[in-house]
Amino acid sequence: MDTTKIGGCAPEAAICARGISRDFEAGQTTIRVLHDINTDIRPGEMTYVVGESGSGKTTLISIMCGILWPTEGEVKVFGTDIYKLSDTELVKFRLNNIGFIFQQYNLIPSIDVASNAAVPLIAQGMPREEARERAKVLLDKLNIGNQADKLPRQLSGGQQQRVAIARALVHEPRLVVCDEPTAALDASSGRRVMDLLREVAVAPDRACIIVTHDNRIFDLADRIIVLEDGRITHDGKEMPDDH
Amino acid sequence: MLTGDAQKFYGLLFGIGFSTLLITQQMTIFVNLVERGASGVYNAPEAEVWVMDPVSRTTDVSYAMPGTALDRVRSVEGVEWAVPHLRAVANVRTADGDLEGVAVIGVDDSTLIGLPERMAKGDKSVMFAPDSVVIDDTGTTRFFPPEQDPIGERLELNDQRAVIRGIADSIPSFTSTVVLYTRYSNALKFVPGTRNRLSFVLVGVSEGQTPQEVAARIEAETGLKAQTRDEFSQAGVNFIIENTGIPTNFGITVFLGFVVGVAIVGLTFSLFLRDNIKQFGALKAIGVTNSKIVQMVAAQAGMVGIIGYALGVVGTVAFIKGFSANPFFKGFYIPWQIPLISLAAVVVILAITGLIAIRSVLNTEPASVFR
Numbered sequence: 001m002d003t004t005k006i007g008g009c010a011p012e013a014a015i016c017a018r019g020i021s022r023d024f025e026a027g028q029t030t031i032r033v034l035h036d037i038n039t040d041i042r043p044g045e046m047t048y049v050v051g052e053s054g055s056g057k058t059t060l061i062s063i064m065c066g067i068l069w070p071t072e073g074e075v076k077v078f079g080t081d082i083y084k085l086s087d088t089e090l091v092k093f094r095l096n097n098i099g100f101i102f103q104q105y106n107l108i109p110s111i112d113v114a115s116n117a118a119v120p121l122i123a124q125g126m127p128r129e130e131a132r133e134r135a136k137v138l139l140d141k142l143n144i145g146n147q148a149d150k151l152p153r154q155l156s157g158g159q160q161q162r163v164a165i166a167r168a169l170v171h172e173p174r175l176v177v178c179d180e181p182t183a184a185l186d187a188s189s190g191r192r193v194m195d196l197l198r199e200v201a202v203a204p205d206r207a208c209i210i211v212t213h214d215n216r217i218f219d220l221a222d223r224i225i226v227l228e229d230g231r232i233t234h235d236g237k238e239m240p241d242d243h
Numbered sequence: 244m245l246t247g248d249a250q251k252f253y254g255l256l257f258g259i260g261f262s263t264l265l266i267t268q269q270m271t272i273f274v275n276l277v278e279r280g281a282s283g284v285y286n287a288p289e290a291e292v293w294v295m296d297p298v299s300r301t302t303d304v305s306y307a308m309p310g311t312a313l314d315r316v317r318s319v320e321g322v323e324w325a326v327p328h329l330r331a332v333a334n335v336r337t338a339d340g341d342l343e344g345v346a347v348i349g350v351d352d353s354t355l356i357g358l359p360e361r362m363a364k365g366d367k368s369v370m371f372a373p374d375s376v377v378i379d380d381t382g383t384t385r386f387f388p389p390e391q392d393p394i395g396e397r398l399e400l401n402d403q404r405a406v407i408r409g410i411a412d413s414i415p416s417f418t419s420t421v422v423l424y425t426r427y428s429n430a431l432k433f434v435p436g437t438r439n440r441l442s443f444v445l446v447g448v449s450e451g452q453t454p455q456e457v458a459a460r461i462e463a464e465t466g467l468k469a470q471t472r473d474e475f476s477q478a479g480v481n482f483i484i485e486n487t488g489i490p491t492n493f494g495i496t497v498f499l500g501f502v503v504g505v506a507i508v509g510l511t512f513s514l515f516l517r518d519n520i521k522q523f524g525a526l527k528a529i530g531v532t533n534s535k536i537v538q539m540v541a542a543q544a545g546m547v548g549i550i551g552y553a554l555g556v557v558g559t560v561a562f563i564k565g566f567s568a569n570p571f572f573k574g575f576y577i578p579w580q581i582p583l584i585s586l587a588a589v590v591v592i593l594a595i596t597g598l599i600a601i602r603s604v605l606n607t608e609p610a611s612v613f614r
Contacts, residue, residue, distance in 0.1 A: 058613045067528050067609035088532070095530025102612060106525035109248070123531045167529075179613050211613075 009076055014175055014207030015041035015064050019073035022059050022230075033059050034230045037073070043174070043207045046198055046220065050213055050239070051227035058179065060227065061211045065098050065177045066090050078174055095123055099168030101197075103180035105160045107152040107167075114139065114148040117166035124171060131170075138166045142196060158189035162196065169200060176201045178210040187216050194220050215239075248518070254511040255547045256554065259589055262504025263555020266497050267577070267585040268562055273493035275575045279417035280483035281476030283330070286359045286413045287350075290445035291454040293475045294325070294461055297468045299443075301479040302330060303346075303416070307439040308467065315465045316444045321452040322461070326351035327427050328443040331434040335421070336399040337386055345382070345400070345421045349430025356445055358411065358424050365394060365409025370426055376400070377409040381570045382421035398423075400433050414574050417483055501588055509596035516540070516600045523604045524612035533605050540601050544593045552589045556582050 009016035020037040023030050033056045041047050041064070049057045062068035064075055066082040075082055077097065085093055099120070107116045114132045115122075117139055121131035132148075139145045142162045144155075152160055161181060168176055181197065182190030194217045201208045202222075210221075218224065218239050226234035234240045283302025284293065294316050299305035316325045329349030337343055350357030355367055363380055370377060376398070378386070383393045398405045400423065411424055425433065431440055446469070448457040458469035470478065484490050516523070523536060559577060566572040 062610040062613055065528075067613075091527075091530050091532055093530075094528070098530075100525065100528050100612075102521075102525055104521060106521050106612060108522055119526070119531070120529055123526075123529065123535065 010040055012042065013040040014043045014078060016076040017064060017073065020063055020070045020075065021072040022063060023071045032230060037232060039225060039232060039235065041207050041209055044202065044204045045222040046202050046208045046210065047223045047225065048218065048221040049209065049211045049225050049227060055227040056230040057211045057227045061177060061179065061209060064209065065175065066094050095120060097174050099173035099176045101164050101168045101176065101178040101181050103183045105164045107160060107163055109152055112149050112151055113155065113163050116152060116163055117170055119167055120171040135166060135170050138170050141200065142166055157185050158193060161185060161193050165197060165200065174206050176206065176208045180212055181210060182212065182214045182217055190214065190217060248515060251511050251515045255508055256551045258504055258507030258511060259548055259551025260554035260558065262500050262592060263552050263585050263589055264558040265500030266588050267556055267559040267581055269493050269496045269500065270581045270584065271559060271563065271575065271577050273489065274578055274581065276417070276489060277480050277483045279415060280479035282414040282416050284472060284476040284479060287357045287445060288360050289356045289447060291448050291472055292446035292458045292461065292469050294444040294446060294467050294469045299468060301482045304482065305330060305442045307437065308441045309439045310441050312441055312465070312467060313444050316446060316461055319461050319464050321449050321457040323447040323449040325444050325446045326354060326356045327441050328357045328445050329427055329430045329440060330442040333401045333434055343385065343421060345423050346416065347430050347433055348422060348424050349427040350424060352426045352428050359413040361412040363410040363412040369408035372408055374404050374406050375408045375425065376405045377411050377424040378407050379411050379413045379415065379422040380573065381415050381419055383410055384570050385421050401435065403433055405433065415570055419571060501592065504592040505595060508592055509599060512596045512600040516604050520604065520607055521612055524607050524609055527607065528609035528612050536604060537601060540597060544597050548589050548593045552586060555585065
């Protein structure tokens with residue numbers, strides 16, 4: 001049953017967004033970049049959010065993962081209404097439940113790869129060495145275990161993105177959010193990263209949502225949501241023909 | 244993060260190190276320089292009480308007393324011994340014909356009290372030879388080339404013959420004037436006569452008496468001014484502070500050191516945080532709290548501060564050591580309070596600049612990392 005039409009949230013939904021709107025102030029003008037978005041993100045799927053620049057996809061993903069307050073609407077992540085949490089609770093919720101992969105990786109340049117990958121565990125309070133060991137196991141799985149003691153700048157772009165993937169998954173979050181994960185990579189590296197992401201980030205109890213406009217990887221999606229001018233214009237397994 | 248950006252890391256180290264060096268070095272020179280105002284007291288370590296005319300202020304600003312003052316002081320209870328001490332200025336014609344002003348210090352004829360404790364060359368007994376003077380090491384460099392041994396050299400001192408027979412290991416005066424030590428009776432001969440010639444009476448106190456008690460008793464019974472060694476040395480220091488522009492000049496330099504530190508460190512810190520704003524945004528998005536980020540920045544600032552501060556202090560020590568052979572810097576030391584003051588300045592610099600710079604990080608929305 002399509003629960004988005006009747007306002008309720010499916011119990012199995014990883015993300016349940018209802019009536020999401022977001023305004024931005026530009027001088028004296030208020031611009032609405034999202035209009036009444038209703039959608040569910042399901043676990044076990046790799047969901048793409050695609051659209052032209054300015055279509056609102058980054059705003060939507062920011063709201064869905066609890067780093068940008070919506071002007072209207074509510075977002076439940078694994079049943080928790082995240083915008084009813086206090087600031088401290090929301091920060092803790094993100095730390096324990098969400099993994100992030102950024103377009104520019106945003107690794108800390110002065111610490112080695114293992115420590116970068118271990119950041120969420122260290123932030124959770126795990127002793128540094130134990131966290132590094134846990135991270136190294138994941139780095140091994142991502143085939144960059146032999147780079148664990150290097151600094152990020154000593155790695156290629158594809159390798160840095162793998163470190164970012166390790167950082168996003170090391171604390172075993174239930175939701176993985178990726179922002180243009182292949183934008184800074186060439187076609188083959190991007191493809192390899194996406195294959196890897198599908199292998200490690202998609203699980204029956206984990207949702208993976210990816211913002212992208214890289215049409216080279218559209219065929220790897222389980223579901224594609226298309227945004228245009230802040231509205232969902234398509235939601236299906238494949239891209240619509242007119243895109 | 245900071246160590247990963249070599250330019251900014253070294254920029255911050257330079258800022259902190261330079262500030263520390265400037266503050267520590269200038270304060271060290273200032274303290275040592277004003278302490279030269281008390282060098283006359285330090286160079287006569289046996290004297291526990293200095294007795295002088297009531298208008299006298301320092302060893303160099305004194306008004307002579309009649310010779311009878313010595314006997315009046317000796318008659319005061321608690322005075323173990325009292326000896327005459329003469330301080331006057333004179334002129335020396337140097338070997339190459341130049342005129343040089345010198346200070347002549349007449350020490351007690353028999354005990355030689357008033358002579359510096361140590362001799363750099365020669366023995367104190369040389370003072371008993373005819374026309375004997377002992378020169379301080381400032382004078383040896385001022386009057387003679389390095390290859391020339393001053394011992395045995397004759398000087399034309401106020402048109403009279405004086406022979407250098409020893410070199411005193413003394414603390415230079417504030418003005419670095421050449422000092423010639425001679426016996427009191429010789430000094431009376433070298434220095435043009437006035438009715439009163441006795442500059443000071445140096446006093447040792449009897450066992451069981453304190454210098455303060457004896458000084459008070461001398462003042463009460465003789466009408467002269469009597470100060471303990473500590474009081475009189477402090478008076479010399481105070482005179483320099485009150486009557487010269489030195490505190491203002493050094494104060495301005497120290498302040499500029501602080502301002503330069505704030506400017507360099509503040510600018511570099513802000514640039515560093517701005518350049519890494521995406522990384523901080525990413526950390527905030529991941530779930531790292533603001534307080535943890537503040538701790539991270541504080542730890543990095545602390546590390547840079549400690550290294551920069553250590554470099555600045557080591558630089559000051561190297562400076563003082565490097566110039567220790569120069570008579571102007573003779574005896575210079577770094578009082579323990581000065582590195583602590585510099586440390587406080589570094590902490591304030593880092594706190595001010597850190598607080599200003601980190602506001603941008605704390606105000607960064609995590610969502611900015613996606614833009």
